[in-house]
Amino acid sequence: MFDLDRWREIFQSINKNRLRSVLSGFTVAFAILLFTLLFGIVSGLSNSFKDAFADDAQNAMFVRVWKTSKPYKGLQTGRRVQLKNKDYEYIQDEYGNKIQYKSARIYKNFTIKYKNEASNYSVMAVNPDHQFLEKTIIDEGRYLNERDLREKSKVIVIGRLLKEDLFGERPALTKRVNVNGSSYLVIGIFSDEGGDNEERKAFIPLTTAQMMYGNNDYISQIALGYNPNLSLDAAIAFGNKMERDLRSKMNIHPDDQSALSVRNMAEANKGVGQFMFVLYLIVLFVGSGTLVAGIIGISNIMIFVIKERTKEFGIRKALGAKPASIVGMVVQESVLITTIAGYLGLSLGTFVLAQIGDSLEDYFIKDPSVSPGIIIGATLTLIISGLIAGYVPAKRAANIKPIEALRAD
Amino acid sequence: MIKIEKLHKSYPIGKDSLHVLKGIDLHIKEGEFVSIMGSSGSGKSTLLNIVGLLDVHDEGNYFLNGQLIKELNEKKAAILRNKFLGFVFQSFNLISYKTALENVALPLYYKGMNRKERLKIALDYLEKVGLKDWANHLPNELSGGQKQRVAIARALVTKPKVVLADEPTGALDSTTTDSVMDLLKDINDEGMTVFVITHEEEVAEQTKRIVRLKDGVIISDEYTKAAKAV
Numbered sequence: 001m002f003d004l005d006r007w008r009e010i011f012q013s014i015n016k017n018r019l020r021s022v023l024s025g026f027t028v029a030f031a032i033l034l035f036t037l038l039f040g041i042v043s044g045l046s047n048s049f050k051d052a053f054a055d056d057a058q059n060a061m062f063v064r065v066w067k068t069s070k071p072y073k074g075l076q077t078g079r080r081v082q083l084k085n086k087d088y089e090y091i092q093d094e095y096g097n098k099i100q101y102k103s104a105r106i107y108k109n110f111t112i113k114y115k116n117e118a119s120n121y122s123v124m125a126v127n128p129d130h131q132f133l134e135k136t137i138i139d140e141g142r143y144l145n146e147r148d149l150r151e152k153s154k155v156i157v158i159g160r161l162l163k164e165d166l167f168g169e170r171p172a173l174t175k176r177v178n179v180n181g182s183s184y185l186v187i188g189i190f191s192d193e194g195g196d197n198e199e200r201k202a203f204i205p206l207t208t209a210q211m212m213y214g215n216n217d218y219i220s221q222i223a224l225g226y227n228p229n230l231s232l233d234a235a236i237a238f239g240n241k242m243e244r245d246l247r248s249k250m251n252i253h254p255d256d257q258s259a260l261s262v263r264n265m266a267e268a269n270k271g272v273g274q275f276m277f278v279l280y281l282i283v284l285f286v287g288s289g290t291l292v293a294g295i296i297g298i299s300n301i302m303i304f305v306i307k308e309r310t311k312e313f314g315i316r317k318a319l320g321a322k323p324a325s326i327v328g329m330v331v332q333e334s335v336l337i338t339t340i341a342g343y344l345g346l347s348l349g350t351f352v353l354a355q356i357g358d359s360l361e362d363y364f365i366k367d368p369s370v371s372p373g374i375i376i377g378a379t380l381t382l383i384i385s386g387l388i389a390g391y392v393p394a395k396r397a398a399n400i401k402p403i404e405a406l407r408a409d
Numbered sequence: 410m411i412k413i414e415k416l417h418k419s420y421p422i423g424k425d426s427l428h429v430l431k432g433i434d435l436h437i438k439e440g441e442f443v444s445i446m447g448s449s450g451s452g453k454s455t456l457l458n459i460v461g462l463l464d465v466h467d468e469g470n471y472f473l474n475g476q477l478i479k480e481l482n483e484k485k486a487a488i489l490r491n492k493f494l495g496f497v498f499q500s501f502n503l504i505s506y507k508t509a510l511e512n513v514a515l516p517l518y519y520k521g522m523n524r525k526e527r528l529k530i531a532l533d534y535l536e537k538v539g540l541k542d543w544a545n546h547l548p549n550e551l552s553g554g555q556k557q558r559v560a561i562a563r564a565l566v567t568k569p570k571v572v573l574a575d576e577p578t579g580a581l582d583s584t585t586t587d588s589v590m591d592l593l594k595d596i597n598d599e600g601m602t603v604f605v606i607t608h609e610e611e612v613a614e615q616t617k618r619i620v621r622l623k624d625g626v627i628i629s630d631e632y633t634k635a636a637k638a639v
Contacts, residue, residue, distance in 0.1 A: 005524055016506035315502045318463060319563070320491020320519035323483045399483065403463040406502065 010333045017305075024301040024334075025341030028382065031294025032342045035287045035378060036349025036370055042283045044353075044360070044368030049272050051366060056194075057133050059100065061239055062263045063091075063222040063246065069258035073251055081250060081259045085210075085217040090249065091224070091242065098238050101225035103130035106209050106218070112158075112202065113178040114166040121162055123179065123202045125209030126223075133223045134192065136203075141173045141188035148187075148205045155208075157188040159199035179204070182212065226266065232273070235266035291378070295385040299392070302334055306393040307408075313397055314405025323398035327391065334390025335383055342382035346375060410570060410602050411437040411460060416469035418455055429455045431625035432469070437604065439570070442597040444605040444613040447622035453606045454575060456622070460604065461494055461573045462486045474570055491519050495564030499576035501556040503548040503563075509535060510544040513563045520567060534562040538592060554585030561592055571602040578612055590615045 014021045065081040088104045106125040111118055130136070131143045139160060148155050156177065163172045176183045184204065192198035210217060226235045243262040244254060252259045306313075313326050353368045360368075397405070418430040429452045437443050447453040458464035459471065462481065471478045474493055481489070495516075496502075503512045510531050517527035535541050538558040540551075548556055557577060564572050574593065578586040590612060597603045597617075605616055613619045614633055621629040 005518060008524070009518075012506065012511075311502075312504055315504060316515070316519070317483070317487060318461070318490060318496050318502070319516040320487050320567070322487045322519075325519070401464060403458045406463070406498070 006329065006332065009329060010336060013329075013333060014337070020301070020305055020308075021337055024298050024305070025337050025344075027297035027301065027341075028294045028338050028386075029341040029345035029348070031290050031297070032345030032378060032382065033349045033352075034290045036346055037352065038283050038287045038290070039370045039374055040349065040353035040356075040368035041365055042279055043370065044356075044365035045279065046276050047366040047368075048361070048364040049276065051193075056265065057101070057135055057225050058265060058269060059225045059228050059235070060133050060265045061224040061226055061242075063087075063224070063242075063260070064263065065221075065260050066258055068252060068256055070253035070256045072253035072256070075251060079259075081252065083219040083222060085219065087246065087250070088219060088222055091222065091246075094245065095238070095242060098227050098230065099224055100227050101129040101132045101223075103127035103133055103223050104206050104219040105130070105221040105223055106206060106213075107220045108180075108209065108213065110180040112162070112166065114172075114175065117166045118178075119165055121200060121202055123156075123204060125204050125206045127206055129225070130203065130223065133225050134198075135194075136190045136192055139189050139191050141186070143188055143190070144203060144205050149207045152207045152211050153205060154182060154184045154212075155187045155205065156184040157190055157203040158186055159201050160189060160191045161196060161199040162202060163189050165200070180213075226264075230266075232266050232270045236264060236270065239264035239266065291381060291385075295389060298334070298338060298386065299389040302330070302389045303393045306330060306397045310397055310400065310405050310408040314400070314402045314408065317402040317405065326398040327394045330394035330397075331387055331390035334394075335386035338382045338386030338389070339379070342379060346378065350375075410439045410441075410474060411435070411604070412470075412472040413460075414470040416456075416459065416471060417467050418452075418459060418464075419467060429625055430459075430466070433625075433627060435620065435627065435630075437602060439602055440597070440600050442594070442603045442605075442617040443620060444607055444616040444618070445620050445622055446607060446610075446613045448608060450624075451622040452625045453608075453622050457573055457575050457604070457606050460571075461496060462490050487519075491516060491567060493570045495567065495569040495572045497557070497560050497564050497572065497574040497577045499579040501548070501553075501560045501580075503556055503559060505548055508545050508547055509540060509551065509559045512548070512559055513566050516563060516567045531562070531566055534566045535559070537565075538562045552585075553581050554588060557581060557585070557589050558592065561589070561596075565596065565601075569601070571604055572596060574603065574605045576606055576608070578607070578609065586612065 063083065065083050068075065068077050068079045068081060071077050085104070088102075092099070092102060103126045108123045108125065109120060110123045112121050112123075126144065127149065128144050128146055131138070136143065141157070143157055144155065147153070156179065158172065166172070166177065167175070172186050172189060175186050177186060226238060230238060239262045243260065247254055247256065247260050250260065313321075316326060350370060353370070356365070356368055358366055413433055413435040416430055416433040417428070419426040419428040433456060445453045445456060455464065459466045462478065465481070473489065504515070507515070510528060513534055514527040514531035517530060532541065532544060535544050538561055540555060540558055540562070543551060543555060548559070551559065572593070577593070578589055581589060593603050593605065594615065603616070605612070607613055615635060616633060617635050618630070618632050620627055
C-alpha cells in the first residue's frame with residue numbers, strides 16, 4: 001500500500017490511459033454528485049419543516065373556545081363558551097404531571113404610546129411560563145415573573161419591532177409607556193423567530209389584565225406544554241382526553257369542535273415526522289440506487305480495462321510478476337480512481353448545496369447540506385466498491401495462464 | 410541446465426485432445442546455444458512455453474537448474490521465471506506506455522530492486538544492445554530491430570541462466586535478423602544458455618546445436634559447423 005514504486009506504476013498507468021481513467025472516474029463522480037444533491041435537498045426540506053414550527057414550542061398545546069355548534073343537554077347552539085380561571089386550575093389539578101409549562105392567555109388590542117409616538121398593538125396577558133411556550137427570546141431586561149402576577153404589577157414586555165416603532169434607537173428599558181390610558185413600566189424587550197408580527201406584540205401579567213379590563217376571571221385561551229417525556233402517541237392521547245374532559249365539564253357536546261378544541265403540536269409533529277421519515281426512505285432508496293449504478297458502471301469499465309490489459313499482465317507475469325502483485329496493482333488503481341472521483345463529486349455536490357444556501361427557500365428548501373456521517377459513509381462505500389470493482393475482474397485476469405494472456409490482443 | 414525426460418503435452422479440443430508433445434527427451438547444458446527447428450504445428454512453441462514455465466506439461470519430468478518442476482503455482486512460477494529465465498518474443502511484447510528504459514527495468518522491479526539502481530542497470534543493458542540514446546523513447550517510436558534489441562536487453566537484465574527466444578527474428582528483415590542473431594551469439598559467448606525457436610534454416614545455422622522437431626517428437630539433434638569451429 002505504501003510502496004512508492006507501486007504508486008509510480010499506478011500513476012503511470014492512469015496517466016498514460018487518461019481517457020479510460022477519466023471515464024471510469026466520471027461515472028463515480030456523477031453518482032456521488034447526485035447522491036449528495038439528493039440528500040442535501042431533503043435535509044433542506046427537513047430544515048424548512050423544522051422552521052415552520054419554530055414559532056411555538058415543539059410540545060405546545062392550545063385550548064381554544066368559541067361558540068357551540070351543536071345543542072347539548074337543553075342548551076342551544078350559538079352559545080358563547082368562556083374559559084375562566086377555574087378551568088385553568090382544573091387542568092393544573094387534573095393533569096399536572098403531564099404538563100411541563102402552562103399559561104392562560106387574554107388577547108387585547110391597545111394603543112401603546114411613548115411621548116409623541118403611538119400605535120395600535122396586540123397585547124397578550126399571560127403567565128410567566130408563556131415565555132417557553134411561545135419561544136420568546138429575551139434580548140434585554142427580563143420576562144414576566146410570578147411576583148408580577150401576584151402583585152398585579154403594571155409592567156410590560158415589548159417586542160423588538162414595537163420598541164423600534166416607539167423608541168427608535170433610544171433605550172426603552174425602565175421607561176414608562178401609556179397602554180390604553182394607564183402607565184406601564186417596560187421591563188423587557190424580546191425577539192421571536194416566528195416573524196415580524198410576533199415582534200410587534202407586547203406581554204403583560206394575566207392578573208393585571210383581569211383586574212384592569214373587566215375585573216373578571218375570564219381567559220381567552222389556555223396554552224400548555226406537555227411533558228416532553230411523553231411519547232408522541234401518549235401526548236396525542238393526553239390531548240384527546242383533556243378535550244373530552246373539558247367538553248363534558250363545560251356542558252358541551254362531545255363532538256363540538258367549534259365550541260372547544262385542543263390544538264396539539266404532537267399531532268403535527270407526528271405527521272411531519274412520518275412524512276420526513278418516508279421522504280428519507282425514498283431518498284435513501286434512490287440515492288443508493290444511484291450509488292449502485294455508479295458502482296456497476298465502474299465495474300463494467302474495470303472489466304473492459306482488464307480485458308484490454310490482459311496481454312500486458314501476461315508480459316508482466318513472464319517477467320516475474322506474481323498474481324498478487326497484478327491484483328494489487330489493479331485494485332489500488334481502481335480504489336484510487338473511485339476515491340478521487342468520488343471526492344470530486346462530493347466536493348462539487350457540497351459546493352453546489354452551499355451555493356444554493358437559502359436561495360430556494362420559496363420552494364421549502366432551506367440551507368441544504370449533507371451531514372458528516374453521510375459523507376463518511378459515502379466515501380467508505382466508494383472505497384469498498386472500488387475494491388470490489390477492481391478485485392473481481394483482476395483476480396480472474398491474474399489467474400489466466402501467462403501463455404494465454406500473451407496470446408490475447 | 411535444462412533436462413527433459415519423456416515429456417508429454419496435449420491440449421483438449423472439444424471432446425478430443427490434441428497430442429502435441431509425444432515424449433521429448435532433451436538435455437541442454439549450461440552455456441549451450443540451441444535452436445529448435447520445426448514447421449508450424451511441430452510442437453516447438455509448446456516446448457518453449459513449458460521450458461519457460463508459461464505452460465505446464467502433462468507427463469514426464471522437467472528439471473530446471475536441477476530443480477524438478479512439478480505442481481508449480483503461479484506465484485512460485487513467477488519467482489522462478491524472474492530468477493532463471495529471460496524471454497524474447499516474436500512480437501517483442503514491450504509495454505506500450507513505458508519507455509525503452511522502463512521496459513528494460515521492469516523485471517528488476519519484480520525482483521524488488523529500488524528504482525534508482527534498476528534504472529542504472531537497465532541503462533547499462535540498453536547501452537550493451539546499442540540503444541542508450543533511445544532510452545526515453547516509447548516502443549512505437551522504435552523500429553522492429555530496435556524493439557527486439559530492447560526486448561533482449563529486458564531478457565538479460567536480471568542475469569538469467571537461460572534466455573528463451575521464440576522466433577526472435579520472425580518479424581524482422583534479413584539485416585536486422587543478422588544483428589539480432591549477432592547479439593544472441595555475443596550473449597552466448599559470455600556464457601549464457603540461449604534457447605531459440607525458429608523455422609528459418611539460416612537462423613538455426615548460426616546456433617551451435619540444432620534440434621529438429623516433427624509431430625511432437627525429436628527427429629534429429631546435432632551440433633552445427635559453428636559449434637565445431639570453436
